[in-house]
Amino acid sequence: MTATLADALPGKIDTRAAVLDGFTRDETGRGGRPPRAVVHAHTLDDVVECVRWCSATRTPVITVGAGTSLEGHLLARGDEVMLDLSAMTAITRVSPFDFTAVVEPGVTRTQLDAALTPHGLQFPVDPGADATLGGMAATNASGTTSVRYGGMRPNIAALQVVFADGTVHRLGRPVAKTSSGYDLKDLLIGSAGTLGVITELTVRCHPVPDAMASLRLQFDSISDAVSAAVAMLSSAVAVTRLELVDAASIAAINRYRQTRYPERPTLFVDAAGPTRAVLDDVTALVAELARECGCTGIDIARTATERTALWENRHHLFFAIKAAHPGHRFLVTDTAVPLSEIAGAVDAAHRCAAQLGVGITVAGHIGDGNVHVVIPYSGETYSRARAFSDRMVEYALSVGGTASGEHGIGLSKKRYLAAEHGGAVDVMRAVKSALDPLGILNPGKIFDL
Amino acid sequence: MTATLADALPGKIDTRAAVLDGFTRDETGRGGRPPRAVVHAHTLDDVVECVRWCSATRTPVITVGAGTSLEGHLLARGDEVMLDLSAMTAITRVSPFDFTAVVEPGVTRTQLDAALTPHGLQFPVDPGADATLGGMAATNASGTTSVRYGGMRPNIAALQVVFADGTVHRLGRPVAKTSSGYDLKDLLIGSAGTLGVITELTVRCHPVPDAMASLRLQFDSISDAVSAAVAMLSSAVAVTRLELVDAASIAAINRYRQTRYPERPTLFVDAAGPTRAVLDDVTALVAELARECGCTGIDIARTATERTALWENRHHLFFAIKAAHPGHRFLVTDTAVPLSEIAGAVDAAHRCAAQLGVGITVAGHIGDGNVHVVIPYSGETYSRARAFSDRMVEYALSVGGTASGEHGIGLSKKRYLAAEHGGAVDVMRAVKSALDPLGILNPGKIFDL
Incomplete structure (x- = not known):
């Protein structure tokens, strides 16, 4: 050979x-x-x-x-x-x-x-x-x-x-x-x-559910939005998407899309049902739970066209952020925390951003506690963006969270693996050595041997 | 030390x-x-x-x-x-x-x-x-x-x-x-x-869902019952339980409980909703889907008392089987197969039971394709019961299924591990050796080193 x-x-x-x-x-x-x-x-x-x-x-x-x-x-x-x-x-x-x-x-x-x-x-x-x-x-x-x-x-x-x-x-x-x-x-x-x-x-x-609706729900605070999300999860309604964007994100979308959405923390929710009648009841319940948690504005999209329009602005968020920061690149954090820690994590993100002088937008899969903070950076601000990202990971780990909800460890998060998993990293190494004794498969990713 | x-x-x-x-x-x-x-x-x-x-x-x-x-x-x-x-x-x-x-x-x-x-x-x-x-x-x-x-x-x-x-x-x-x-x-x-x-x-x-209902649905054949189960899964209604029992099981329950349920393949279904209104719609949909698949009899329990009574007979199944076979012990199979193979697996069970001269009852988590066949045995019929159980595993593996849906391999199913997983058993052994090099943890279970 x-x-x-x-x-x-x-x-x-x-x-x-x-x-x-x-x-x-x-x-x-x-x-x-x-x-x-x-x-x-x-x-x-x-x-x-x-x-x-x-x-x-x-x-x-x-x-x-x-x-x-x-x-x-x-x-x-x-x-x-x-x-x-x-x-x-x-x-x-x-x-x-x-x-x-x-x-x-x-x-x-x-x-x-x-x-x-x-x-x-x-x-x-x-x-x-x-x-x-x-x-x-x-x-x-x-x-x-x-x-x-x-x-x-x-x-x-x-x-x-x-x-x-x-x-x-x-x-x-x-x-x-x-x-x-x-x-x-x-x-x-x-x-x-x-x-x-x-x-x-x-x-x-x-x-594919036979009937779907989408809701855009505005709140005065991240904390209220989190409470509404938990109320939905507690009620066992079949929400199929439960997304948070912060006021800064809405502001970026408004500038980019020439829209005038209230610049407040906003939940985007999809609800589904096996029939239109079930869905209408579920949608009404979601709206009621949101109101009980201080929701200040509700838009409901029921047709496919309306739903696409409602989500389109959310889908354009990253383009809106890019347009707001010409010539920049972007770091995206990926921590996930227990639901009770989401509001604290977002607060910490804003405090840390102010300290470091970086502008951030926050969007997340709130039903999973998985918050993405987007940090624009240029050549001279990369180290500050990286410092911010590091602080977010440290915060998440301190409240029982994870360095990565969904992007993986790769190279970027290797340094946090031991902080998150302790001696279990040695068990991971033992598994790696057993299955790839020569260490030829994507070496140096997740951890070093 | x-x-x-x-x-x-x-x-x-x-x-x-x-x-x-x-x-x-x-x-x-x-x-x-x-x-x-x-x-x-x-x-x-x-x-x-x-x-x-x-x-x-x-x-x-x-x-x-x-x-x-x-x-x-x-x-x-x-x-x-x-x-x-x-x-x-x-x-x-x-x-x-x-x-x-x-x-x-x-x-x-x-x-x-x-x-x-x-x-x-x-x-x-x-x-x-x-x-x-x-x-x-x-x-x-x-x-x-x-x-x-x-x-x-x-x-x-x-x-x-x-x-x-x-x-x-x-x-x-x-x-x-x-x-x-x-x-x-x-x-x-x-x-x-x-x-x-x-x-x-x-x-x-x-x-815990705010509203729950239970349905008992009778069919002329296992095949019709499976079709109804798949129709429910396809409709994305929120069924929380989806259980099959065969005619022999219903007969055993009737004898044990002095009931007169039609001795036909029967689905026991739980449906749940965040409100009573949603639940009523869901329940009606489940009943409609069952009827479209040839359901010949429907009972719906809406109150907690009614639901308990409806499920009680299902829960007494094992006692009913025990009462019908005094002095016997029981083997319970645990194969799971793709949903399209359930009816075939139940047919094969009945054919095999007839060949071997063993009496069987069939009950299963049909939504998962996980079928339990209960085989009574005494000292002299143990080998036939074991032969039946082996044939069920072989059948399941031949259609892409698994020897164990939920009970585990333990000692009883070790001999089938290689037939199910092929060379992946060597990977399992490598993991075992890496994590327990002395082999002190429950040795001889799942596989031999």
């Missing part, structure tokens, strides 16, 4: 400098080095061949899909092969009666949903970016709908994985539940390509 | 023969040997001390709670220490605003629910037996409500675990979601005490 990579995978290797340079930058503001080569895999055999070659030659390998990681998962040190699975886009099977579909890892979220829509089904995990399912599994992505449907772990039934020695195994089973053996499937989800390469996913699908 | 166990844990050791003999039998019909001693742990320190002693002396240790395992998880070979956590019953904290509670592993399901009820909360995982939370986590238990709330994994946020070397680590975080590091929490759940000893659980609680 001394063939070159080009011999092992003829016609599938790219070493052009411009292509390799494309991997040196991502959303973190950190830089990486160009990898030594890109392997464009089209089949399971390609992946096996690549991993075997990397194993035989002790070459590190980084698996890449759409490249939308926010935490430096895909940055190279320079000696790595990038194993690109974005061409593995087969939707192998949709089984509506079983609420499952089998897909290759390069299938994106929107490609999957297009295949499911004719069956009245959806794949509910929506991280915003049109990421690949393989990448979403690798980072344990979640998003706006996780308050109702959960993130990737409960929505993946089974995986096919190529391990570091080139062996191929199936983890999990295509059933609603199993208690058979160790839960390797969930161990691989969120392991960021450090334990194996995901080459097939059996995903769980959910019915 | 050459102290005796009695020196290490003074006053907490029991070696009386009658006590040790109590561990030699369980629900599987297999026999174990008396363990060498029982350790009654009251604190984390007791557990650490016991595991350290076992590690230093290479003594195997089996952790035990309520002892309700159905698959031989707690049977000893004779050289083990039984580490009894049933006295660790503190409910340390209930945090209603965070929808979490912190409990010791010996707290039972009903004890936890009693503490949650005043807050309008419930812990939804209901395996039937009043098991301990630690045991339920160790076996990844689920039950009648899992169709709505999932099993133990999504309902446990964090664990405190004593590992084989006596170190204590926290896995997971008390938040709604995290993408920080490897998912060791879910790896430990379902590992049956073979990777660590769970000494504390942070559980997720759910609001």
Whole structure:
């Protein structure tokens, strides 16, 4: 086994400098080095061949899909092969009666949903970016709908994985539940390509509710908005999205979209029902709970057109922030805290921003306690933005929260892993060493060995 | 470290023969040997001390709670220490605003629910037996409500675990979601005490719905009942229980309870809503979907009293089966299959039972594809009952199912692990060796090293 990579995978290797340079930058503001080569895999055999070659030659390998990681998962040190699975886009099977579909890892979220829509089904995990399912599994992505449907772990039934020695195994089973053996499937989800390469996913699908409505609810304070969110969760109404944006975010949207929404903390809520009659009752209940918690303004969208218009402004938030800060780049925090700590975390963010002199906007998956603070930075303010981000993580950990709700640890949050998990990081290292003894799979991500 | 166990844990050791003999039998019909001693742990320190002693002396240790395992998880070979956590019953904290509670592993399901009820909360995982939370986590238990709330994994946020070397680590975080590091929490759940000893659980609680109704729905065939169940799941109505019992089960109940229910395949369904108005609409929809799938008889219970009466007969099923087979013991299968394979699996069960000359009843968590077949046996028919059970597992595996939906592998299903997971069993072994290199934690369960 001394063939070159080009011999092992003829016609599938790219070493052009411009292509390799494309991997040196991502959303973190950190830089990486160009990898030594890109392997464009089209089949399971390609992946096996690549991993075997990397194993035989002790070459590190980084698996890449759409490249939308926010935490430096895909940055190279320079000696790595990038194993690109974005061409593995087969939707192998949709089984509506079983609420499952089998897909290759390069299938994106929107490609999957297009295949499911004719069956009245959806794949509910929506991280915003049109990421690949393989990448979403690798980072344990979640998003706006996780308050109702959960993130990737409960929505993946089974995986096919190529391990570091080139062996191929199936983890999990295509059933609603199993208690058979160790839960390797969930161990691989969120392991960021450090334990194996995901080459097939059996995903769980959910019915698209027959009736949906959206509400925009304004409050005088973040604290009132949090109370309303908890009241909704306590009432067991079926909200499918529960999003918070702060007054600064609304102000940015108003400037960008020429709108005149009250510049107050605002909840965006989706409610669903199996019938219009059920939905109307649920919507009325959501509005009533909001009012009881001090809601000062309610807009309800009932038709598809109205709902799109209502959410459109929320979806434009990041563009609005970008427009307000020309020439800047952006850090996005990703802490999650217990619900009782959300208001305190947002307060702390504003205090810290004032101290450091950084402008921030706050938006979050409030039903999950997952708050994203967006910090614009330029070359000279990067260190302040990074300091702010660090303080947010420290605050979250101090109240029992996590450094990452959904983006993953990657490179950016490695320094906090021990603060969050203590000696359990040694257990993670033991698992890594057992499954990848040569340390070739995305080395240096999540933790150092 | 050459102290005796009695020196290490003074006053907490029991070696009386009658006590040790109590561990030699369980629900599987297999026999174990008396363990060498029982350790009654009251604190984390007791557990650490016991595991350290076992590690230093290479003594195997089996952790035990309520002892309700159905698959031989707690049977000893004779050289083990039984580490009894049933006295660790503190409910340390209930945090209603965070929808979490912190409990010791010996707290039972009903004890936890009693503490949650005043807050309008419930812990939804209901395996039937009043098991301990630690045991339920160790076996990844689920039950009648899992169709709505999932099993133990999504309902446990964090664990405190004593590992084989006596170190204590926290896995997971008390938040709604995290993408920080490897998912060791879910790896430990379902590992049956073979990777660590769970000494504390942070559980997720759910609001008790304000309004609930129950429906009993009769069908001419299992196939029609399955179609109705899938129609309900497809409509996104919030059913919280979705249980199937076959005609033979209804017949057993009729004889035992002097009732006259039509002896047909029957679905028991719970529906929930945030208000009575929503619930009435949901209930009507469930009934309509059932009728469209050939439902021949519908009973709806709307008050708490009516609901209890409706479910009571379902809850008495096992007693009814016992009364019908005096002097017998019972094997219970635990396969789960894709929903499209349920009717076929039940057909196969009846064919196989006829061939082998065993009488069976079928009841299952149909929304999860998890079918329990109950097979009465006496001394001379045990081998036939076991043969039937084996055939059910083989059938399930042949259609993509799992040997265990919720009871675990224990001793009883070890022989099927490789058939279900293939080479992934070697990955499980690698994880086991990394976390318990001396092999002292419940050795011989799930797989042999």
